[in-house]
Amino acid sequence: xxxxxxxxxxxxxxxxxxxxxxxxxxxxxxxxxxxxxxxxxxxxxxxxxxxxxxxxxxxxxxxxxxxxxxxxxxxxxxxxxxxxxxxxxxxxxxxxxxxxxxxxxxxxxxxxxxxxxxxxxxxxxxxxxxxxxxxxxxxxxxxxxxxxxxxxxxxxxxxxxxxxxxxxxxxxxxxxxxxxxxxxxxxxxxxxxxxxxxxxx
Amino acid sequence: xxxxxxxxxxxxxxxxxxxxxxxxxxxxxxxxxxxxxxxxxxxxxxxxxxxxxxxxxxxxxxxxxxxxxxxxxxxxxxxxxxxxxxxxxxxxxxxxxxxxxxxxxxxxxxxxxxxxxxxxxxxxxxxxxxxxxxxxxxxxxxxxxxxxxxxxxxxxxxx
Numbered sequence: 001x002x003x004x005x006x007x008x009x010x011x012x013x014x015x016x017x018x019x020x021x022x023x024x025x026x027x028x029x030x031x032x033x034x035x036x037x038x039x040x041x042x043x044x045x046x047x048x049x050x051x052x053x054x055x056x057x058x059x060x061x062x063x064x065x066x067x068x069x070x071x072x073x074x075x076x077x078x079x080x081x082x083x084x085x086x087x088x089x090x091x092x093x094x095x096x097x098x099x100x101x102x103x104x105x106x107x108x109x110x111x112x113x114x115x116x117x118x119x120x121x122x123x124x125x126x127x128x129x130x131x132x133x134x135x136x137x138x139x140x141x142x143x144x145x146x147x148x149x150x151x152x153x154x155x156x157x158x159x160x161x162x163x164x165x166x167x168x169x170x171x172x173x174x175x176x177x178x179x180x181x182x183x184x185x186x187x188x189x190x191x192x193x194x195x196x197x198x199x200x201x
Numbered sequence: 202x203x204x205x206x207x208x209x210x211x212x213x214x215x216x217x218x219x220x221x222x223x224x225x226x227x228x229x230x231x232x233x234x235x236x237x238x239x240x241x242x243x244x245x246x247x248x249x250x251x252x253x254x255x256x257x258x259x260x261x262x263x264x265x266x267x268x269x270x271x272x273x274x275x276x277x278x279x280x281x282x283x284x285x286x287x288x289x290x291x292x293x294x295x296x297x298x299x300x301x302x303x304x305x306x307x308x309x310x311x312x313x314x315x316x317x318x319x320x321x322x323x324x325x326x327x328x329x330x331x332x333x334x335x336x337x338x339x340x341x342x343x344x345x346x347x348x349x350x351x352x353x354x355x356x357x358x359x360x
Contacts, residue, residue, distance in 0.1 A: 123329030
């Protein structure tokens, strides 16, 4: 029998297949980027008298070792915490806050500048619960700041942009618009609703 | 007879290697895209909790990582309590300050105030160890911290 040489495989389409695979993986892989809750710790200061703060301006949140939540001496579910925190921050007891929409009861905070949320935890509190509570408290601030951003934004030429989007746009290099103005608006809102969240040791 | 007689030597024809560069480039690109630069190999369990009010950790500023969690399988001899991991090894609480000092020493001077400490804590860890670490960070004046979390509904953390 005569030996027949094997016909050569056409490799011209190999590059196409390779590119197809390459594009598939390009599209489907995501690069993990770290994200999280940014916090600032209080500086270590020795023998400084703690400022006297009225009890009604402090919103105490206590997490015990069994992951139970005690808000202003009352048991609460984590899902209700956000609304309670908003109510406290937005209360406007002394009427100086013109942009607040709170109910102005005298037993709650004076204005957002004076309102402080104090978060206290036990050693046995689980980290997962702690993060959930932190998240809800940050959410409360974000809700108020978003609301304010939708009021302030249009006057400065940033319509339909809430606070979170403003911050995102400010960091985005592709954002077209007046960044210095945007920064001013962001800072104004940050001053109007300062994040005063104290983590007690 | 004929001038153009086919030579049938019967040997195997050479496989075309023209597409080899394509395959190599494909692999190269794939690994370039999919690789996450991991600084440390973890010796602890590190399942992060989730939150939905997260901000992206800005990589423009320097970031140092502190890991906390229970020793993972194979490291049981370190106990079942949550431990701190700095770089590639288990560390004691007292080493946190020195670690931050070392991280700062590696930075350009103007970047030092912007150093963020990312706390990557396992969700089953308790707050005791986290509180201790925070206290250590305050001692060395490293006040910018970030609780690194995944993205998701925070109420799912509690089961």
